[in-house]
Amino acid sequence: MWTIAKLSFKEILYKRIFLIALIMTLAYLLLYGIATHYAGASSLKTLYEIDPAQKAAMSVQFKIVGSQLLSMGLYFANFIIGLLTILATVGSIAGNIESHQIDPILTRPIRRLDFLLGRFLGYGILLMVYTLFFFLSIILVNHLFGGPLQADLSTINIFKASLVFACVPFIVISPALFFSSIVSTINSGIILIVLYGMSFIGGFVEQLGNILHNIALINIGIVSSLLFPADNLFRYMNTLLAGSSATPFDPASLFYGSGSPSALMLVYCAVYVLLILLLGVRTFARRDI
Template sequence: MWPIARLTIKEIIYKRVFLVISLMSLALLIFYGIGTYYAQGQIANMNRGPMGGLAQGFMSTQFYGMGLYFAAFITSLLAIFSSVGSISKEIESRQIDPMMARPISRASFVMGRFVGLSLLMVSYSIFLFLGITAVNQFLGNQLKVVVSMSQVLQAGSLFVLQSIIIVAVALFFSTRWSTLNSGIVLIMLYVTSMLGGFIEQLGGITQIKQMLNFGIVTSLLFPIDTLFRTMVISLFESADDPISMATQGIFGSTSAPSKWMLVYIGLYGVMALWFAIRSFQKRDL
């Protein structure tokens, strides 16, 4: 398993997509830092008047949430593009034949791919999460969001978990479909999850049951947006607090996901990996 994991990490690092997304991440941090630096200078004018504190709180959480949202988007793209072809591309090119000729089981091969991809994504996610947080804390000034170390650790763990779930699902698709089909389906699931999250929050505000139900269904189908909003709640402590929710805007949540939902997400990832192993074991090479 570990030789496959090391090989997987080397393969991803040498791919062009890794370089492109790394440059995108660097650009995000630079432009986010510049935007934060200049925006915080304008926030001082908002502190005047009775609504000054609320306006500052709103802008602070919006800037921080916006940075994390785009960081999660870039991280998810890397997880998708690096994972969807990790098995299917090897099968299509027949490069998997010499690997399977070695004394290694198919389950170990899939686990090696998963471990390698997960280690890479965990490192990348931590870097990007801490980068956005550092910009907010050290350049934010008026836009700085006061967070404790426990909040950062909890939110960071949820941020990292997003990419691990995507890797597990991508491996399952990669054992069954071509690289192109797997990528299309996974991107559609990701977009649907994000869209469903926004619709669910609007449904919670407007009390439209159909919108709430749509969001719940999409969160069960692909719970990435639920993880993101749980992360936001853990950072801003906004659950069931209407004032905090008002300052949080589009990145907030009208209510915190239950612990059972978090258990479901954990089982979701485990089952996706298990199905990937079972699917690869039954596939004709």
């Protein structure tokens, strides 16, 4: 299993898609840093120009805006991580079968269970490290260049949120391995991208339903989160990051803000990943290659 994990680690590391993703990640961080710098500089100029009696109230408003700016950066980072994970893992089994690269591997004394779990661990560990790097980089950019818009975050909240955010790739890898074991690379990619998009739209609809007190919209969001809980996991992370300053139903947080998910969502995500992974193991074990 660990041999396959190492091979998977090297495989994704040598793929051009991962190199391109790293370059585009740095480009995204640069763009986000420039935007944060100018937004912070403009806010600082405003603080110098307004009446001293209004500075305290304005500082509080800037903290709220800074928190939303940070959430926006993390939202698109989460989207990039999800797409990278899909592109990197969607052909992990189907692609090897189609190219017959899996034949010499399975002729050796390696169980299919070990092969699939090795893929899961190899991809998961590398993408988890990449996710943590992305998360901490955005936090660092916000603190270095945010100025008055610097989000008010505690170390313990950053630590808790980083652990949750690091789990995001596993929500995608497990279904990717399952679908890759039953359909072709292109078909499994289409299915995952649609599910991923449904997850984010469902999160938006659920937030809108909470604001409007519309049960139907809330139920639609809940169903989408059960089918693919990527967005709910992100919103729970954002709630942990914001801590007591979270504003669950702020209209500005419809897409990327904190929301209503509870700690039970972590339990559901863990069970979801394990069940889908077990389905993938069972399906792959029965597949005729």
